[in-house]
Amino acid sequence: MDFKGADILSTGQFSQEDILRVLKLAAKLDKAWAEGKSLDHLLHGKLMATIFFEPSTRTRFSHETAMLRLGGSVMSNPDMLSLSSYKKQETLHDTGKMVGTFADVVVMRHPEAHSVEKLAAGTNTPVINAGDGPNEHPTQGLLDLYTIWKNKGHLFDGLNIGMVGDLKYGRVPHSQCDLLKHFDVRFTFVAPQGLAMPREIVEELKRAGREVIETENFDEAIADMDVISMTRVQEERFIDKNEYLKYKGVYILDSALMEKAKKEAIVLHPLPRVDEITAEIDLDPRAKYFEQVHNGVVVRMALLLLILGKDSEVNF
Numbered sequence: 001m002d003f004k005g006a007d008i009l010s011t012g013q014f015s016q017e018d019i020l021r022v023l024k025l026a027a028k029l030d031k032a033w034a035e036g037k038s039l040d041h042l043l044h045g046k047l048m049a050t051i052f053f054e055p056s057t058r059t060r061f062s063h064e065t066a067m068l069r070l071g072g073s074v075m076s077n078p079d080m081l082s083l084s085s086y087k088k089q090e091t092l093h094d095t096g097k098m099v100g101t102f103a104d105v106v107v108m109r110h111p112e113a114h115s116v117e118k119l120a121a122g123t124n125t126p127v128i129n130a131g132d133g134p135n136e137h138p139t140q141g142l143l144d145l146y147t148i149w150k151n152k153g154h155l156f157d158g159l160n161i162g163m164v165g166d167l168k169y170g171r172v173p174h175s176q177c178d179l180l181k182h183f184d185v186r187f188t189f190v191a192p193q194g195l196a197m198p199r200e201i202v203e204e205l206k207r208a209g210r211e212v213i214e215t216e217n218f219d220e221a222i223a224d225m226d227v228i229s230m231t232r233v234q235e236e237r238f239i240d241k242n243e244y245l246k247y248k249g250v251y252i253l254d255s256a257l258m259e260k261a262k263k264e265a266i267v268l269h270p271l272p273r274v275d276e277i278t279a280e281i282d283l284d285p286r287a288k289y290f291e292q293v294h295n296g297v298v299v300r301m302a303l304l305l306l307i308l309g310k311d312s313e314v315n316f
C-alpha cells in the first residue's frame with residue numbers, strides 16, 4: 001500500500017509486506033531511541049489531533065507520545081461525547097471535515113463499529129483508527145506483532161498463538177488475527193461459546209490456510225501456546241449486565257496456571273486488565289504486557305512517519 005497520506009482504518013488494508021515495513025521501521029526507531037539519538041526533528045511542524053469518544057489511557061497517550069517525541073505537536077479532546085459539537089448533533093462526516101482542516105493527522109476512537117470510516121470520509125487528512133467499538137484496533141494489532149517479533153526473534157514461523165477471553169467483542173484479537181493470517185502461525189482460541197471468535201474471522205483464517213483450534217479449556221490449551229494473548233471481558237459491549245456477570249472472571253491467569261505454560265511462552269495483554277491476570281504474574285519474565293506499552297510508541301512513531309511521508313528521513 002502507499003502509506004503516504006493514507007488512512008489507517010482497518011487491518012484488512014495491510015499486506016505482509018506492509019506489516020514488515022512498519023515493524024522494521026519501528027525496530028530502527030526503537031534502537032535509535034534506546035541509544036539516545038535525537039528524533040525530534042522528524043515531524044517538526046506537524047500537528048496531530050486526537051479525538052476520543054470512548055475512554056482511553058494508553059492508546060491516546062501512546063499516539064501523543066509518538067508525535068511529541070518526533071517533534072510534532074498535539075491537540076487533544078479526550079471526551080468528544082460531551083465536549084464537542086457531537087452533542088449538537090454534528091455528523092461524524094462534518095466533524096472530520098473540521099478536524100482535518102486543523103490537523104495533519106487525526107487519531108480517533110469511538111464506541112461504534114465503522115464510525116472512524118464515516119469521519120475519514122469527510123476529510124483528505126489521514127485518519128488513524130484507535131478502536132471502533134468491537135470491530136478493530138489496527139495499531140494495537142501491529143504493536144502486538146512487533147512485541148512477538150522482538151521477543152521471539154523471528155517472524156512468527158510455526159508459532160501457536162493463543163487468544164483467551166472475550167474474542168467476540170474484543171477488537172484487539174480481531175485485528176491480531178487479520179494481521180497474523182499473513183504468516184505461518186497456528187491459532188488456539190479459548191473462549192466460552194457465548195464469547196467465541198466471530199465465524200467470519202475463523203473462516204477467513206481457514207481460507208488463508210491457517211489451522212484454528214477452538215476450546216473452552218484454558219487449563220489444557222495453555223501448555224501448547226507460544227503466545228498467550230489475554231483479553232478483558234468487554235463489559236461496555238453487553239446490553240444485559242447479567243450476561244456480563246456470567247462471563248466475568250471466566251479465565252484467570254495465575255501462577256498455578258503459568259506453571260503449565262512453556263518456559264519460553266510470552267504473555268500479552270492490551271490492558272487495562274480487570275481480573276484476568278493476577279498481579280503475581282507481573283514478576284514472571286514471560287509477562288510482556290508492560291513492554292507492549294513501550295512498543296506501542298515506536299510502532300506508532302513508524303506509522304506516523306510513513307503516513308506523513310517522512311520515513312525516508314530515518315537514515316540512521
Ligand code: NCD
Pocket residue numbers: 058059131137140171172231232270271272
Ligand atoms: C484495548 C481497547 O481499548 O480495545 N485497550 C487498549 O487499547 N490498550 C483493550 C480493552 O479495552 O480491553
